[in-house]
Amino acid sequence: MMRTRPLKVALLGCGVVGSEVARIMTTHADDLAARIGAPVELAGVAVRRPDKVREGIPAELITTDATALVKRGDIDVIVEVIGGVEPARTLITTAFEHGASVVSANKALLAQDGATLYAAAEQHGQDLYYEAAVAGAIPLIRPLRESLAGDKINRVMGIVNGTTNFILDKMDTSGAGYSEALDEATALGYAEADPTADVEGFDAAAKAAILAGIAFHTRVRLDDVYREGMTEVTAADFASAKQMGCTIKLLAICERAADGGSVTARVHPAMIPLSHPLASVREAYNAVFVEADAAGQLMFYGPGAGGAPTASAVLGDLVAVCRNKLNGANGPGESAYTQLPVSSMGEVVTRYHISLDVADKPGVLAQVATVFAEHGVSIDTVRQQGKDGEASLVVVTHRAPDAALSGTVEALRKLDTVRGVASIMRVEGE
Amino acid sequence: MMRTRPLKVALLGCGVVGSEVARIMTTHADDLAARIGAPVELAGVAVRRPDKVREGIPAELITTDATALVKRGDIDVIVEVIGGVEPARTLITTAFEHGASVVSANKALLAQDGATLYAAAEQHGQDLYYEAAVAGAIPLIRPLRESLAGDKINRVMGIVNGTTNFILDKMDTSGAGYSEALDEATALGYAEADPTADVEGFDAAAKAAILAGIAFHTRVRLDDVYREGMTEVTAADFASAKQMGCTIKLLAICERAADGGSVTARVHPAMIPLSHPLASVREAYNAVFVEADAAGQLMFYGPGAGGAPTASAVLGDLVAVCRNKLNGANGPGESAYTQLPVSSMGEVVTRYHISLDVADKPGVLAQVATVFAEHGVSIDTVRQQGKDGEASLVVVTHRAPDAALSGTVEALRKLDTVRGVASIMRVEGE
Structure with a gap:
């Protein structure tokens, strides 16, 4: 069942992750070929510093012209590990135009403009995989x-x-x-x-x-x-x-x-x-x-990071994309059909832990509690600690919208008896 | 991009998992269609007890003839949740012969004869997916x-x-x-x-x-x-x-x-x-x-179990298999190319915690330690506790082959000063 013509892979970037990808492609070539159903060949490596010694990578594969590499037309899969928005975005969309699928570890680009990449991949019938962009080696x-x-x-x-x-x-x-x-x-x-x-x-x-x-x-x-x-x-x-x-x-x-x-x-x-x-x-x-x-x-x-773990995620994607190439099929594309609006932080509902420095005198707790109540933030527990005329008040709330909490804190700061808001922290996972 | 002719899915088994799969297919039909790229239709449900009330499943879909269902020829995907080796194995291979891919939760069958299923799937160009067979909802x-x-x-x-x-x-x-x-x-x-x-x-x-x-x-x-x-x-x-x-x-x-x-x-x-x-x-x-x-x-x-979690795993596979059907491609098949032999337990190397009941007299520890040494099992720590002429000896070993440990224990049992081996437990994860 093994195809003999190798699938050609080009690397954009050869830093901590890229060099590890190249290393594993060489040392585990037989395993990768068996799992994919065809050998994979490292066909080019675009770098910024061509003079750096790169163990295990033949010098003739090294180029500083990433654009020419993605335009070569004989590359099946581009592995993009240079990061950042440009030139990565242009290189990736150019790769799609020239018949290559892309495996990327580029979180910044995907977060900022994933839709453009997906659209280009779909237009040209190519795959976009990016397991390594989030949480390194963890399959997520x-x-x-x-x-x-x-x-x-x-x-x-x-x-x-x-x-x-x-x-x-x-x-x-x-x-x-x-x-x-x-x-x-x-x-x-x-x-x-x-x-x-x-x-x-x-x-x-x-x-x-x-x-x-x-x-x-x-x-x-x-x-x-x-x-x-x-x-x-x-x-x-x-x-x-x-x-x-x-x-x-x-x-x-x-x-x-x-x-x-x-x-x-x-x-x-x-x-x-x-x-x-x-x-x-x-x-x-x-x-x-x-x-x-x-x-x-x-x-x-x-x-979640590191050369080898990130390379593991890249290579898992590489195997999948190569299999898809051999099958003449594509993996799942963008799935954004729900088109749900993204609400602002003010609408997030959660719990809060607030630490206040207050005057150590009677009635302070009542004042503070009133402010919470006026803003519709219900208090779960309060802890008071006092010494030498100074006191601290730690309030843990029930679930409330973030905007209500912000309003509460603003009002608390205006109280004469509140000397300062030492910390505000959300409480999650309960 | 949405295809209008639905993909037809048949369920073999409608117990705790099957009924949940049917329920989600109905209640989340729009989401599943959007994610697959075509609607999915529940086209038949094979059960043992046809008279049982099954909420949400039209009576005309129910049949007791699972064989006829998998032979219908218009079914795209069979979901097998009946468990056990037979008749599940025959039903699954028959489904492949009749052009259906299979999603199974059947750990017993896959453990006993996965190779037969994989071979049948490959022969007929169908998919075999079984995420639900191990660790329920956990993607593994x-x-x-x-x-x-x-x-x-x-x-x-x-x-x-x-x-x-x-x-x-x-x-x-x-x-x-x-x-x-x-x-x-x-x-x-x-x-x-x-x-x-x-x-x-x-x-x-x-x-x-x-x-x-x-x-x-x-x-x-x-x-x-x-x-x-x-x-x-x-x-x-x-x-x-x-x-x-x-x-x-x-x-x-x-x-x-x-x-x-x-x-x-x-x-x-x-x-x-x-x-x-x-x-x-x-x-x-x-x-x-x-x-x-x-x-x-x-x-x-x-x-790792339960109707809804297992159904989640089944449905994830169902989406993948349906996408593959639409793409005219197959997911990964069996990958058993390494053909590595499976060694026996005697060759496993690990650590041991052994608790012995021994006579409370001088020289016992030396005797016991000699037995460990004679079998090549190196001792990490020993803890002695004695009272009223009885004593216990807890030995934790370094890493040793299981066979060496078994030999050690056998020899220990023959010592006059060892009244009994209270427990032997392996120590892992260090």
């Missing part, structure tokens, strides 16, 4: 697109950024502050020199956009995702979380509204109970919790 | 067959039977004995009136055979799987496990030998460290831990 896109294609997904909640999970895990286990934990993450190579994309939640927001679109069969773009970073999480927040039997994680949360008529996507730090499966996700691991009507609660766990 | 077969198709899987270790996990979890958390925990599982509907298939590990062994075959691209049959039930696990074993920072789970473990030249598959109770992700899998949940060369450690978690 395929289970959502295919395994759960007969179910109704209501919620996707996950730890999709390893850097921030490493930092938060350090803070949790060692009592370190944010800066100290970030320094350790940087020293160990878990955080980049400029950690902004990770710690401010941009990376997780791109993944949330992709996940929400797939889960709810609609289009969610990066701009639709509410985003809050985790740089302001303090050791005191972790202490508060512990008192509640919780820990703190940076979560990407995609939800279908209770009435089914809209969806939301957001990224922010949140307290979750220690009993929740996401609470025990340590170090730089990722995990995504999925709730569906029929399936119930599922969780997918594994390494 | 598709991730192993497709997402990890570019990787090398070395180990699959999982909790794949919800009934036994429920019982062991009860024993762990409440200190109950096996009988008491089984009674609770039965009362709550987690255990069947005859729990043999679950508690003796037959169900898990069938799943292990399926998982090992897929993971290692070879054939592993039910008879190749070593199997030990969990009826002899005692409260004392849990106490010992706790002292070691472990709990006890019934595990299905599929491994590639270190030299890559053979594989093993086994089911038995084992101690695993509380820090292992499988240790925190509670109640009737399932979870499967996968180790691959490039991907690293992955885990898949969710409900």
